[in-house]
Amino acid sequence: MINLLKVGSPSETAGIEVEQSETAALSHLTNGILSTMAEITWDKLHAPIEKCFSIDESMIMYFGRRGRKQHIHGKPIRFGFKAWVAATRLGDCLRADLYQGRSEVRDVGLGEHVVTSLTESVKEVFPKHTFSVFCDIFFTSPSLLSKLQDKNVKVTGTARQNSVDKCPLKDVKSFKKEPRGSYDYRLDKNDNICAVRWNINNVVTLLSNEFGVNPIQKARRYSVTQKQRIEIDQPNVVYQYNKYMGGVDRLDANVGVYRIAIRGKKWYSCILTWLIDVTINNSALLARSLGASVDTLEFRRLIASNLLLKYGSPRTQPGSSTCPSPSNVPLSVRRHGAEHLILTGQIRRIFAGFHA
Template sequence: MSNFNDYWERKRPLTVHELLAELENIEDGNHYKYDVYITPPTDAGNDTDEDSGEEDCQNPDRLNHNQLDAEAELYINDKPVTEENNVEDNTPTTSSIPSNPHKKVRKATSVIQEKPKWVVDDLKNPICENWSESLLPPISLGAENHSLDFFELFMPAQLVLFLVKHTVQYAASKNRQLTVSVEDMYAFLGILYVSGYNVLPRRRMYWEENDDVQNRLISTSMRRKTFEDIFRNLHAADNSVLDPTDRMAKVRPLIVALNRLFMDYAPIEQSISIDESMIPYFGRHGCKQFIRGKPIRFGFKSWVMATRLGYCLQFNLYQGRRVNDKQDCGLGESVVYNFADVLQTHFENLKFSLFFDNFFTSVKLLTTLGERRIGGTGTVRINRTGNCNLPNDQYYKKTERGSYNHKIDEANNILAVRWKDNSIVTLLSNQYGVKPLQSAARYSAKEKKKVYIPPPNVVSMYNKYMGGVDQFDNNIATYRISMRGKKWYMPIIMWMFDTAMNNAWRLARNVGKSLDNLAFRREVGQALLKKYGKLPLRNGPTSNYSYPLAARRNTKHIILTNQLRRRCAVCKSKTVKACSTCQVPLHDKCFSAFHPNN
């Protein structure tokens, strides 16, 4: 504890990161209990795209970078912690490090763990063998099939019937009379998808007859009132049997059904990315999140597992820490474990390699994945490297772009790498090593030209496969359903409909269809409206007269007066005149129009 004794000679107090590093280096035979008090950090207006740490965090590995850079205060329990005496004594000793006494403090108890032994070496034994080809699902569809066939895999008639059932049930609970068929619900989905690429400021404008906004395909497929009734009552669960502990119970049945379909028809690959996806929402709800620096800052957060090109394999909505969540691991670790369980359940004989960012990555996570024979690669925060003493940022400021250092924990087969690019990045992996070095093109402002730098293999693999969820977000955001509802769960349901469309397109591309995202959505939207849409009845009474045109031409017709007052077969206005032969009510002015060449 030389740094502690020299503290008073320092010009600034120790940070949390420095203090924890000193504690991990202590050879403490008596196992004293250390309490670290953290002064509340300030962001100084800096924006970040990282999530903050968990509230009331008791694990130093889960602190964010602002907390690690904050000033710290150490309290040492004089009484050693033994099996017979494991009682906490909060009496502070005189070896405490002062901090600002006017600031509130947050308590975090450090956990003494066995430190990994890091040596300078490269990863030689990946966790699982590489297989590069994509495995297609057992379906008979090919490039010659219509786009609607792929869409109906993810939105089958059984699932649509489920939506119809609960939509009608909800309307009945509100004393509303609603009659909806499976065909009506398919046509309803078609209108939603058309609104994604043909956006109008108000949804009622799709049924207007004005030349600037008229959409004949929509207006001739479903009446506006029918659409509004379905949109108003759309439901995916029975409100009488909702789980009170599940804050997403209103959409849980649809989540379960879609996740099962996504796995059944997945073009599965070995390298899979795990990340968060935001669903835009600006109303009030306890699960709404705010993440600074994201393209979508306000909304619901969904954990997504996706392939490299954006096929969503699984998703689950974040609703905060729950009582039944695993308490022996962090939030990010539990998300990865749950997705890994799904993969190993559906594909028992396949070995996967997962990619994630610094919100999820830790030495503990990669150790556990290695025990389950699952590869893992991710960027990592500096306090989760298992005390791997790689050079600090000051060292890399003096080195060239592309320089790196690496070490390996041989016991757990985990590689740690720090590499300098535009910024300094740290990665952990149990699947990829440093060699062979790759080549990456960068623009050099100093030399005014493109230069090539040699990134480690693990960095290249991370850059290649980590962007699957970002690609998935981009696919949806480009032609997102534009119709909004006032209920909190409507954005989630619309997002799930968009996810089903995205997966249908990605599957079609995998089997050889060459349509891009827009062309595929247009083809599906038009097919839904033409196949399932119903021509609405005209407003007001309609004429039931149907007289062959040939008979109207070849027969002698005379106008009769003083007939029963009925509507004219041509202009629909009432008249007391009619044709003697056709027995059709007609005005004098409409007689010649009804009887051509007569």
């Protein structure tokens, strides 16, 4: 990987290929570290395996000039490198894949390709477990649900109105006029896919091959006419989606609280420091899941103190420096042991001589 990152500045076409290889090398390094952490966490330490995780995009802060830098309006971090991340409900990062642009070779859409690749990498570590994936409107499609269902993976996510394969749900315009909490659903028995349309402040469409409408949950929303919070019906698929979808946002919040502020000269230094932050976040969550009552700040301080004790040099006493400091005063005068008395006058300070 180091050889890939130290390539010079070739022509424009070759530069694009070099940048792609650099990003691929960093993505391979990231997934390798996260895979090792997952195996240590769940296999050797016997930590509880999270069945549900969400997939979303995350931004790595970067303000320099680079072809892979992205700008996403409305994000807490607007400028930087984009990474596709799979994270649990509490923000434990399972996999991360750096976005490499349109140069990626794929035969399906970008959203379906991202969810499939991240899910398959998780299944490689734990092939016998059944996982539930939650994703937003950018990734969800009926073909994705059918494809992952064959691999023993359940998918739940919001979908666009025109991507439900002509499912005979109620029309959006007429459905908006119905009271809040109204819902409509259809079930595809061949692929076991449930399509749900729910009317809240806006009409939301969800697809799932794991959850359905029942049992009906209750959600509290503010009513403008009644001037108070009221309870409305909420399908179970919406409740489960709201519960498990925010894992990547939780990861960004955990990393953003105590982010490493070192700014290196290389463009990939921000990715490496982000990877260290993610690793510390996963370790802190693991420690708390095993019974340790320690917050993130105290956990980072413990890591720093232990690293200094193991790899740091011992602190020298004041005045006992190994290298002599330059001085114009002879050594015999500086170390003869006599005390010097300073007399303070109104004009200036003078030496009164040696005090016996």
